[in-house]
Amino acid sequence: xxxxxxxxxxxxxxxxxxxxxxxxxxxxxxxxxxxxxxxxxxxxxxxxxxxxxxxxxxxxxxxxxxxxxxxxxxxxxxxxxxxxxxxxxxxxxxxxxxxxxxxxxxxxxxxxxxxxxxxxxxxxxxxxxxxxxxxxxxxxxxxxxxxxxxxxxxxxxxxxxxxxxxxxxxxxxxxxxxxxxxxxxxxxxxxxxxxxxxxxxxxxxxxxxxxxxxxxxxxxxxxxxxxxxxxxxxxxxxxxxxxxxxxxxxxxxxxxxxxxxxxxxxxxxxxxxxxxxxxxxxxxxxxxxxxxxxxxxxxxxxxxxxxxxxxxx
Amino acid sequence: xxxxxxxxxxxxxxxxxxxxxxxxxxxxxxxxxxxxxxxxxxxxxxxxxxxxxxxxxxxxxxxxxxxxxxxxxxxxxxxxxxxxxxxxxxxxxxxxxxxxxxxxxxxxxxxxxxxxxxxxxxxxxxxxxxxxxxxxxxxxxxxxxxxxxxxxxxxxxxxxxxxxxxxxxxxxxxxxxxxxxxxxxxxxxxxxxxxxxxxxxxxxxxxxxxxxxxxxxxxxxxxxxxxxxxxxxxxxxxxxxxxxxxxxxxxxxxxxxxxxxxxxxxxxxxxxxxxxxxxxxxxxxxxxxxxxxxxxxxxxxxxxxxxxxxxxxxxxxxxxxxxxxxxxxxxxxxxxxxxxxxxxxxxxxxxxxxxxxxxxxxxxxxxxxxxxxxxxxxxxxxxxxxxxxxxxxxxxxxxxxxxxxxxxxxxxxxxxxxxxxxxx
Numbered sequence: 001x002x003x004x005x006x007x008x009x010x011x012x013x014x015x016x017x018x019x020x021x022x023x024x025x026x027x028x029x030x031x032x033x034x035x036x037x038x039x040x041x042x043x044x045x046x047x048x049x050x051x052x053x054x055x056x057x058x059x060x061x062x063x064x065x066x067x068x069x070x071x072x073x074x075x076x077x078x079x080x081x082x083x084x085x086x087x088x089x090x091x092x093x094x095x096x097x098x099x100x101x102x103x104x105x106x107x108x109x110x111x112x113x114x115x116x117x118x119x120x121x122x123x124x125x126x127x128x129x130x131x132x133x134x135x136x137x138x139x140x141x142x143x144x145x146x147x148x149x150x151x152x153x154x155x156x157x158x159x160x161x162x163x164x165x166x167x168x169x170x171x172x173x174x175x176x177x178x179x180x181x182x183x184x185x186x187x188x189x190x191x192x193x194x195x196x197x198x199x200x201x202x203x204x205x206x207x208x209x210x211x212x213x214x215x216x217x218x219x220x221x222x223x224x225x226x227x228x229x230x231x232x233x234x235x236x237x238x239x240x241x242x243x244x245x246x247x248x249x250x251x252x253x254x255x256x257x258x259x260x261x262x263x264x265x266x267x268x269x270x271x272x273x274x275x276x277x278x279x280x281x282x283x284x285x286x287x288x289x290x291x292x293x294x295x296x297x298x299x300x301x302x303x304x305x306x307x308x309x310x311x312x313x
Numbered sequence: 314x315x316x317x318x319x320x321x322x323x324x325x326x327x328x329x330x331x332x333x334x335x336x337x338x339x340x341x342x343x344x345x346x347x348x349x350x351x352x353x354x355x356x357x358x359x360x361x362x363x364x365x366x367x368x369x370x371x372x373x374x375x376x377x378x379x380x381x382x383x384x385x386x387x388x389x390x391x392x393x394x395x396x397x398x399x400x401x402x403x404x405x406x407x408x409x410x411x412x413x414x415x416x417x418x419x420x421x422x423x424x425x426x427x428x429x430x431x432x433x434x435x436x437x438x439x440x441x442x443x444x445x446x447x448x449x450x451x452x453x454x455x456x457x458x459x460x461x462x463x464x465x466x467x468x469x470x471x472x473x474x475x476x477x478x479x480x481x482x483x484x485x486x487x488x489x490x491x492x493x494x495x496x497x498x499x500x501x502x503x504x505x506x507x508x509x510x511x512x513x514x515x516x517x518x519x520x521x522x523x524x525x526x527x528x529x530x531x532x533x534x535x536x537x538x539x540x541x542x543x544x545x546x547x548x549x550x551x552x553x554x555x556x557x558x559x560x561x562x563x564x565x566x567x568x569x570x571x572x573x574x575x576x577x578x579x580x581x582x583x584x585x586x587x588x589x590x591x592x593x594x595x596x597x598x599x600x601x602x603x604x605x606x607x608x609x610x611x612x613x614x615x616x617x618x619x620x621x622x623x624x625x626x627x628x629x630x631x632x633x634x635x636x637x638x639x640x641x642x643x644x645x646x647x648x649x650x651x652x653x654x655x656x657x658x659x660x661x662x663x664x665x666x667x668x669x670x671x672x673x674x675x676x677x678x679x680x681x682x683x684x685x686x687x688x689x690x691x692x693x694x695x696x697x698x699x700x701x702x703x704x705x706x707x708x709x710x711x712x713x714x715x716x717x718x719x720x721x722x723x724x725x726x727x728x729x730x731x732x733x734x735x736x737x
Contacts, residue, residue: 019318022488026318034318035487059591061483061584062672197592197599200676202683204703218426220716228719 001054002030002144002191003064006136007085008073009236010038010045013133016159017073018049020137020175024147024155025053033058044234044278046083066090069189071140073132075099075121078110080233089114094189096139096182098132117143117185119178121298131174138175145187149179227276231259235279238300241270245291253283253292319491321484324452325391325417325477326351327491328459330361331499332415335386337365338377343429344481345393345419352389371400378414379407382474383521385508387463388414393481394421394435401438407474408443408538410523413466413506414474415459416444420583421481422669430670431480433583433635436611437643443538445475445545446611448582452489455479457562458609460494463503464552470544482670483584494560502559545613566615569622571597572604577685578623578659579605579678580648581632585667589632592678603682608644616651623652626659628689630681634667641665641697660688666700673700 004021008014015036022034030053038047050064065088075097077083095116097106103116119139134156141147153172160168241253248268254260261277264270272283284292295303319327325348329337339349355361368374371392382388392400397418407414418439422432436446447462449455455477462475479485494502513519526534549566557563570590572578579589586607596603606622606629608615623629633642640646645663652658662685666673677700688694 019488023318026490031490032318033487033489035482037482037486058489059587059594061487061588062670065672065674194595195675197596197601197679197682200679202680203674203677203700205680205698205701206703206706208699208701208706215713220719222720225719 001052001058001060001194002069002146002189003067004051004053004069004071004140004144004189005064005067006049006051006071006073007077007083008047008132009077009234010047011236012073013130014047014049014073017071017133017137018051020133020152020155020159021140021147022051022053022155023158024137024141024151025051025144027151027154028147030054030146031056031058033061037063044236046077046080048084064088066192067093068192069093069140069143070095071136072097072099073136075101076233078106086110086112090192092190092192094143096136096143098136115185115188117182117188119181131171134171134174135178138178139182141175142179142182142186143189145189149176152176152179230275231278232273232275235274235277236297237279237281237294238274238297239272239277239279239281239284239292239294240300241272242291242293243269245289246270246287247289247291249288252286252288256282256286258282316490316492318488319452319456319493320347320486320488321449321452321455321479322347322419322486323351323488324455324491325419325459325479326355327493328456328462328477329389329415329417330355331456331494331496332389332460332463332503333387333500334361334363334389336378336381336388337363338368338374338381338388338390339365340368340371340374340392340396342371342393342396344421344485345391345396345417347485348391348417348419371396372403375400375403375407375416378416379403379410379412379474382407382412382414383410383511384513385506385511387467387506389417389459390414391417391419393419394423397435397439398423401442404439404442404444404474409534410521411472411538411541412474413472415462415466416474416476417455417459418476418478419481419485420478428669430482431584431634432667432669433478433633433643436476436478437635437637439476440612440643443473443542445471445473445542445613447475447477448609448611449477449479449484450582450584450586450607452484452487453491453562454564455484456491456493457556457560457564460499460503461549461552461556461564463506464555465545465548467506468544468548468552469507469509471541471548473538473541473545478583480584492560492562498559502556543613545610546615546618549610564609565618566608566610567618567622568605568607568609570605570607572606572622572626574602575604575626576602577628577630577682577689578603578626579630579632579681580607580623580644581605581634582608582611582644583634585632585634585673588673588675589678592675592682595675596679596682601682611644614647614651619648619651620655623659624655624657628685629659629661630664630685631661632664632666632673632681634665636665636668645697660685660692660694662688662694663697664700665697671700 006014006018018034022032026032033052036049052058078085093114097118099118106116141152156171250264250268254262254264261273262270378388378390420431422428423434447458458477462477466475553564589605593605631645633644635643637643642663
């Protein structure tokens with residue numbers, strides 16, 4: 001059985017990517033199972049999706065513990081423990097990472113010897129972000145070596161049917177590009193061996209002790225705990241206020257912000273709290289003089305870096 | 314017939330569509346919402362001739378479903394978890410009306426704390442309501458059992474609502490290949506709803522009166538409902554056989570997997586039971602005589618079928634994805650009741666696993682088989698066990714210390730000196 005796991009952020013199309021791969025494998029005559037997994041649905045939160053493919057009926061369910069292929073659409077997730085990108089990694093696991101860093105860098109950083117293939121990020125134009133899923137799926141198809149271009153194309157058409165021919169063509173183009181790019185690594189993903197009942201590691205079950213309610217109730221008694229959570233890291237897009245255009249209306253953006261992440265100072269100037277702005281972009285849509293613009297986080301980070309360099313030199 | 318990829322939610326929606334449902338009262342709740350979204354879409358595009366009404370709560374939704382069914386139209390609805398519980402008062406009421414319809418429940422753990430993932434405490438809570446219950450383990454079963462459920466509900470020997478249960482995430486959002494029956498064949502199979510004595514016409518309005526009664530007539534009506542639920546076993550077998558003849562897929566009140574010469578058996582319901590099938594295959598490869606016994610029906614409870622299937626079995630591992638506070642696994646309790654006093658009754662070991670969607674690993678299935686075998690050797694079942702590892706408790710301790718540190722840092726102590734960690 002092939003076991004494949006996709007990691008990305010809510011809004012990056014990982015569910016769709018897993019479905020395209022699932023459909024492509026189904027078209028190739030495999031029995032498949034694909035599913036997304038997430039908690040509270042929100043943009044930017046780490047999510048994963050998985051695909052299983054086998055020549056016989058699949059009875060296994062749920063999370064994949066020994067993946068053959070891990071696909072990472074957003075390399076900023078790798079250091080996030082909650083994302084569990086490396087969970088269950090075994091010797092033969094191949095990693096496909098959407099990243100500008102090299103294979104060697106990732107091997108060194110993660111201290112692993114697994115085969116790593118990187119796809120350079122193409123986010124100069126933030127509109128391209130929408131095609132990460134297609135890119136990942138195209139590359140994954142070639143790495144698996146069991147999906148023809150025709151099946152990949154058909155799968156994209158099937159899964160994106162509602163989005164119209166233009167978007168479908170663009171996705172097919174992106175998928176094909178990635179399919180060609182990873183050609184040297186064709187068929188590098190292999191099916192892991194199955195565990196047997198004859199030899200297995202027994203679970204370390206324990207008996208839970210009784211604990212009093214002040215410990216064992218699922219309640220946190222404290223105020224303003226949301227301030228402690230840096231929800232700004234969920235953001236994939238950053239709103240930036242152009243103070244030249246801002247007419248200091250004092251209330252529109254700050255009122256519409258669902259996270260109270262915009263405050264207005266005494267002079268009427270709004271400030272965005274980037275530690276807690278989740279990048280929903282409602283302020284961008286609401287600002288009457290269109291004084292808030294959107295840039296991708298990737299681009300914003302590059303700008304920040306540049307600024308930092310300027311100040312140090 | 315064509316095979317296509319469908320989620321469990323998609324399969325449930327197709328079931329309602331292929332059964333030519335007339336009326337769908339709806340209220341959204343994760344992970345069920347996709348079902349009503351799919352149906353709403355089809356109605357919007359004119360692919361379904363059905364009236365859908367979005368209600369203001371599940372309580373109203375079930376009331377509307379029962380009321381519509383009582384006018385003689387075919388009704389479908391869907392909910393999950395807190396929604397099912399919010400409707401609980403009306404589950405009993407509409408079953409008392411003897412109003413037949415089909416309700417999909419997408420199982421999800423109950424609050425508090427909150428989870429979105431699967432757990433059977435919601436559906437088990439509806440156990441005594443008078444609804445019949447069919448439990449699915451694949452997306453194909455969701456579709457097929459929805460069609461079967463309409464036949465079961467509307468049969469004059471039953472005339473009660475039926476819940477088709479599927480697990481959140483593990484089925485609801487999981488795509489698998491599903492064979493979609495031809496619309497005409499499905500229509501032919503489900504047939505027309507014959508409401509018999511119900512003669513409601515909008516042009517001749519009548520009111521359905523439900524009297525306030527003393528204990529004696531009350532007992533009569535309640536017991537009649539019990540008998541009707543019990544009839545569900547016979548009726549299910551009939552309509553399932555007819556289904557098999559038409560579509561080639563056979564369903565039983567209790568499903569057996571590799572039970573022929575088994576000495577040990579897993580007993581569990583829901584989608585995780587396909588994992589148990591995988592475990593059975595692997596254990597058999599290593600020389601174990603083991604099988605899986607999976608109740609499709611929880612109500613009526615197929616006592617005879619269990620007794621027949623498990624009479625030659627030496628040891629059983631019951632895995633409950635639910636917990637009755639202060640008692641333990643519900644399926645375990647019911648199976649114990651069914652097997653008590655049987656000659657050569659098996660030794661039954663109880664496990665609670667998969668609460669809130671927690672995974673049950675292959676190694677855990679192997680270990681449960683091992684425990685069941687040891688119990689047979691010792692002639693005594695061990696104490697019930699929660700599937701929970703040392704590592705999980707370590708993770709829990711980490712969460713508790715974060716909570717404690719935050720509390721201390723924010724100067725908002727709960728008033729307890731020991732804080733969040735007993736191991737300090």
